[in-house]
Amino acid sequence: MTNREKEILELIKENPFITQDELAKQLNIARSSVAVHIANLIKKGYILGRGYIINKLDYVTVIGGANIDINGFPNKKLKLKDSNPGKLKISPGGVGRNIAENLSRLNINTKLLTAIGNDIYGKKIIEHSKNIGIDISDSLILSDFSTSTYLAILDEKGDMAVGLSDMEICEKIDINYIKSKKNIIEKSKAVILDTNLPQKTIEYITKNINNTFIVDTVSTAKTVKILNILNYVHSIKPNIYEAEILSGIKIENKKDAEKAVRNIINKGVKRVFLTMGKDGILCADKNKTIYIKTPKIKVINATGAGDAFTAGIVLGYLNNYSLEKTAKISIAASAITLESEGANSEQLSKENIENKLKEMKL
Numbered sequence: 001m002t003n004r005e006k007e008i009l010e011l012i013k014e015n016p017f018i019t020q021d022e023l024a025k026q027l028n029i030a031r032s033s034v035a036v037h038i039a040n041l042i043k044k045g046y047i048l049g050r051g052y053i054i055n056k057l058d059y060v061t062v063i064g065g066a067n068i069d070i071n072g073f074p075n076k077k078l079k080l081k082d083s084n085p086g087k088l089k090i091s092p093g094g095v096g097r098n099i100a101e102n103l104s105r106l107n108i109n110t111k112l113l114t115a116i117g118n119d120i121y122g123k124k125i126i127e128h129s130k131n132i133g134i135d136i137s138d139s140l141i142l143s144d145f146s147t148s149t150y151l152a153i154l155d156e157k158g159d160m161a162v163g164l165s166d167m168e169i170c171e172k173i174d175i176n177y178i179k180s181k182k183n184i185i186e187k188s189k190a191v192i193l194d195t196n197l198p199q200k201t202i203e204y205i206t207k208n209i210n211n212t213f214i215v216d217t218v219s220t221a222k223t224v225k226i227l228n229i230l231n232y233v234h235s236i237k238p239n240i241y242e243a244e245i246l247s248g249i250k251i252e253n254k255k256d257a258e259k260a261v262r263n264i265i266n267k268g269v270k271r272v273f274l275t276m277g278k279d280g281i282l283c284a285d286k287n288k289t290i291y292i293k294t295p296k297i298k299v300i301n302a303t304g305a306g307d308a309f310t311a312g313i314v315l316g317y318l319n320n321y322s323l324e325k326t327a328k329i330s331i332a333a334s335a336i337t338l339e340s341e342g343a344n345s346e347q348l349s350k351e352n353i354e355n356k357l358k359e360m361k362l
Contacts, residue, residue, distance in 0.1 A: 071342075116140070233269045240257070
């Protein structure tokens with residue numbers, strides 16, 4: 001969906017009886033252009049024919065963290081315990097929110113259930129979500145909590161040297177809130193969870209709501225939250241350290257990695273995508289294990305690459321792609337994001353994923 005189509009769709013959502021002349025006037029474009037955009041929205045399934053009936057049937061729900069990212073980029077080699085000349089970039093972030101943005105850029109209708117403060121950062125997230133087509137209308141907006149913030153200092157290679165997060169507000173995404181949104185979650189085509197959620201909330205969702213769950217482990221410290229619900233998980237994307245926690249197997253080589261992945265599958269997970277950095281991807285389901293070598297990628301910012309990978313997994317599930325194809329499009333989505341300064345890339349699209357696959361010869 002183009003930015004202009006998103007603007008038109010938002011106006012139609014606000015007023016389903018708005019005319020094409022009124023749309024043209026509000027957007028300061030020709031009426032004929034409005035007609036073309038509406039025709040495209042109908043073709044893409046966002047509007048169901050005449051009368052501007054919005055298609056609300058097919059969507060995924062992301063439940064997780066949303067915050068403001070503050071990323072620091074040093075001009076030269078990073079010196080710890082010293083002031084480094086460089087530049088700072090402030091943008092919406094958070095694992096759940098990042099995944100939701102990536103899904104929206106892939107033309108997947110996406111609802112985000114998160115918690116933000118009624119402050120300047122929270123308003124920035126709301127505005128940004130509206131601009132890129134994320135439905136955030138059912139999220140919590142709290143006056144007595146600040147929007148969570150994530151600070152990352154990157155090294156000269158674009159890898160994170162140190163990060164600090166203030167995500168206390170995520171504790172408010174509790175069971176009572178989830179119960180109030182249960183109908184929305186159950187009607188989703190898939191549910192994506194990140195482990196910034198309280199453990200009790202994760203366990204309640206997976207055990208009491210009938211759906212397909214795709215989980216982002218976020219970090220080693222938070223991976224432990226899902227040890228008791230692996231049999232409810234369809235797909236998961238751990239790194240080596242997170243896979244060690246999930247499997248109980250120390251990973252020192254490829255053979256160990258294969259054992260760990262099979263162990264996680266045996267615990268009930270349908271698909272595992274073990275990311276091993278420059279050493280590639282090991283993916284598995286109950287029938288097979290596949291190793292995919294990843295080509296060298298120029299890294300500008302490693303933050304958010306995993307979230308793009310998770311969005312690729314969701315895209316693969318929704319389109320019933322094979323294990324291998326799902327892994328490859330996820331790698332391509334991740335590569336596009338690695339080449340961006342932000343945690344999300346404006347270049348992420350289905351078309352650019354296909355182009356990246358050809359470029360990477362995957």
